[in-house]
Amino acid sequence: MTMVIKIKMLYRALQRCMSSSAKAPFEITDMAAFMFTLQKSNSGSLNQVLQSILDSKLNLTHIESRPASLIDADKGFTFIVDVETPTSSSLENVCQKIKKVCGDVTLLGSLEVPWFPRRFNDIDGMQQLVRPLHSDHPGVNDPVYWARRQELGNIIRSCTLSSKIPIIQYTNEESQTWQTIYHALSPLYKKIACEEFLLNFKEMENKGLITENEVPQIANVNKYLMGKTGFQLKPISGMEKDRDFLNCLAFRVFPTTIHMRHHSQPYFSIDPDVAHEVIGHAPILADPEFAEFVQEIGLASLGATEEDIEKLMNLYFYSIEIGLIMNPAGDRRVYGARILSSVDEIHHALSIHPELRHFDPFQACNVKYHRKDLQSMYWFCEDFREAKILMERYASTLQRPFNATYDRAQKSIKVSHKVKSW
Numbered sequence: 001m002t003m004v005i006k007i008k009m010l011y012r013a014l015q016r017c018m019s020s021s022a023k024a025p026f027e028i029t030d031m032a033a034f035m036f037t038l039q040k041s042n043s044g045s046l047n048q049v050l051q052s053i054l055d056s057k058l059n060l061t062h063i064e065s066r067p068a069s070l071i072d073a074d075k076g077f078t079f080i081v082d083v084e085t086p087t088s089s090s091l092e093n094v095c096q097k098i099k100k101v102c103g104d105v106t107l108l109g110s111l112e113v114p115w116f117p118r119r120f121n122d123i124d125g126m127q128q129l130v131r132p133l134h135s136d137h138p139g140v141n142d143p144v145y146w147a148r149r150q151e152l153g154n155i156i157r158s159c160t161l162s163s164k165i166p167i168i169q170y171t172n173e174e175s176q177t178w179q180t181i182y183h184a185l186s187p188l189y190k191k192i193a194c195e196e197f198l199l200n201f202k203e204m205e206n207k208g209l210i211t212e213n214e215v216p217q218i219a220n221v222n223k224y225l226m227g228k229t230g231f232q233l234k235p236i237s238g239m240e241k242d243r244d245f246l247n248c249l250a251f252r253v254f255p256t257t258i259h260m261r262h263h264s265q266p267y268f269s270i271d272p273d274v275a276h277e278v279i280g281h282a283p284i285l286a287d288p289e290f291a292e293f294v295q296e297i298g299l300a301s302l303g304a305t306e307e308d309i310e311k312l313m314n315l316y317f318y319s320i321e322i323g324l325i326m327n328p329a330g331d332r333r334v335y336g337a338r339i340l341s342s343v344d345e346i347h348h349a350l351s352i353h354p355e356l357r358h359f360d361p362f363q364a365c366n367v368k369y370h371r372k373d374l375q376s377m378y379w380f381c382e383d384f385r386e387a388k389i390l391m392e393r394y395a396s397t398l399q400r401p402f403n404a405t406y407d408r409a410q411k412s413i414k415v416s417h418k419v420k421s422w
């Protein structure tokens with residue numbers, strides 16, 4: 001039997017299964033999912049599996065497949081099937097039937113994954129860690145600077161996603177640092193920043209959200225950003241855990257600092273500050289395609305293993321923090337926020353010194369990033385559409401027993417399979 005005929009038969013069986021069970025008279029009370037693997041030599045058995053679901057009167061809502069092994073094609077395909085099921089006995093019944101065909105079946109509802117936020121407000125409960133300054137931070141021996149950071153942290157510690165962000169009264173010293181940064185960076189952008197950034201940066205200037213004299217206010221920038229892409233800056237008093245930070249991105253929430261970098265080092269900041277957040281991140285987060293790319297990384301992080309979180313952080317850093325765009329003519333432009341908020345890193349990233357690589361998530365995920373110094377390697381993409389497609393492809397290979405999507409209207413995460421989390 002040819003492969004085309006086999007596929008047509010399977011398709012008809014799937015249609016029968018989905019259309020028939022959709023009219024099932026029982027009340028849908030729960031969902032479940034199971035996973036099984038069909039060897040390449042046994043691929044025709046999918047028809048039998050679908051028939052057993054039909055016979056058990058389970059409402060099949062989704063089916064997906066992925067290679068059982070990226071190395072050995074003979075391992076066949078692993079299938080994940082979602083059903084809405086009225087009783088545990090019908091689920092048990094169908095699992096028994098699938099076992100006879102495939103040898104084994106895993107009920108995904110029984111698998112546990114690390115906790116992740118399901119609803120928007122869950123984010124407010126995430127822990128914020130206030131860490132002491134690193135030994136090579138320029139403010140490490142400046143008690144006045146540290147006290148000011150703690151003071152600002154206390155002001156926004158109780159800020160939730162739904163509460164009003166306070167207008168911060170920045171000191172003269174902080175305003176002077178901002179002016180130094182602004183005057184050094186803004187003339188450079190025309191030559192080095194990507195066009196999506198330039199468009200929004202200009203608009204933010206025209207609206208008075210970024211001015212030369214005053215430190216920008218997160219409260220005002222937030223309104224602009226939310227109107228553009230729905231991204232929301234969430235002031236935090238300390239660094240969140242990598243997992244929590246990435247999880248926020250799934251909801252289009254971007255954790256944000258509000259303190260200013262130390263006045264002695266305005267051209268490079270070892271850790272994120274308000275200048276980095278507003279001048280580096282905000283304009284590019286206002287671009288719809290970039291916003292989708294960022295959210296894609298966040299969605300991939302929900303319930304991910306510790307190993308995958310580490311890899312996703314590498315991908316986050318190499319793109320959102322230090323990413324470049326390169327057109328076919330070799331014109332290099334910057335979209336990474338860390339470069340855009342650092343005079344030193346702009347000159348370094350666009351010099352002949354660093355190594356440049358085409359963004360490949362499967363490679364970049366394994367290269368451990370470091371925050372402390374200027375980078376020796378940068379990854380570039382052609383545009384954000386390409387970056388998003390590559391990220392989607394990477395995310396689809398994560399060994400996670402469910403897919404997650406964001407319901408923008410409900411501000412909640414929908415999972416394709418029932419999972420428990422700890």
Ligand SMILES: [Fe+2]
Nearest residue numbers: 272321337338
């Ligand atoms: Fe950043």
